[in-house]
Amino acid sequence: MAATESALHQQVETLYADHHNWLRGWLLKRLGDSCTAADLAHDTFVRLLSRQDAVAIQEPRAYLTCIANGLVINLRQRRALERAYLEVLAGLPEPLAPSAEQRQIALDALMRIDRLLDxxxxxxxxxxxxxxxxxxxxxxxxxxxxxxxxxxxxxxxxxxxxxxxxxx
CATH class of the missing domain: 1.10.10.10 (Winged helix-like DNA-binding domain superfamily/Winged helix DNA-binding domain)
Incomplete structure (x- = not known):
């Protein structure tokens, strides 16, 4: 493991130990769902681990909040896109309705397009x-x-x- 990678892992480990519970609570207040809050708190730290190197973080909670808020926005956009797609599907006559597999393929494509447009x-x-x-x-x-x-x-x-x- 390279020295920079080790430093990054150490930094994320410290941030996790010091701020994970706080971040999960912050997300719970915003989302009202403990499972989703836990998932997004986890994803926030995974996002940090995907960085190339450690950075000097002056305000850890502000930094974590910024990452987590972006994940919340992405989640809400994805859910809105899913709802719109499912509403269109609900209006189709039974013989024209796609299979569950076709719906998932289309939904995945919509998510890729959404990320691309973003x-x-x-x-x-x-x-x-x-x-x-x-x-x-x-x-x-x-x-x-x-x-x-x-x-x-x-x-x-x-x-x-x-x-x-x-x-x-």
Missing amino acids: GLPPRVREAFLLSQLDGLKYAEIALQLNVDVRSVKRYMAKAFAACLQGLD
Whole structure:
């Protein structure tokens, strides 16, 4: 084990011992579910372990809160996406409803797309969603975003390039 990796493990171990119970309590207040709070507290420390090296953390609780809050946001987005997908499925006639396996494959694909879109700059993401979900034409998107059509074309090119890279 490299020295930097050992230092990182030691740092995370100390943070865990000193702040895990507090973080789990903080998450429980936000989520109202002890199992989910425990899972996200665990995921917060796993996220720390995935770092490349140890860093000097001046305010450990603020640092942990920032990571955990991002995980809470991701969880809520994922749940909202799942609910929307399940609502659409509930409206389908029985013969058209996909199997459980097909639903899971589609849900996994939606999650990948959601993460991909989350990584785009806000204007690029908004232009892409207006085009693909709302069916707006580039000129309409340009009006809504208060930019020229050329900018919308650049945004869309970036979004499509990201989608293609995400397929790999």
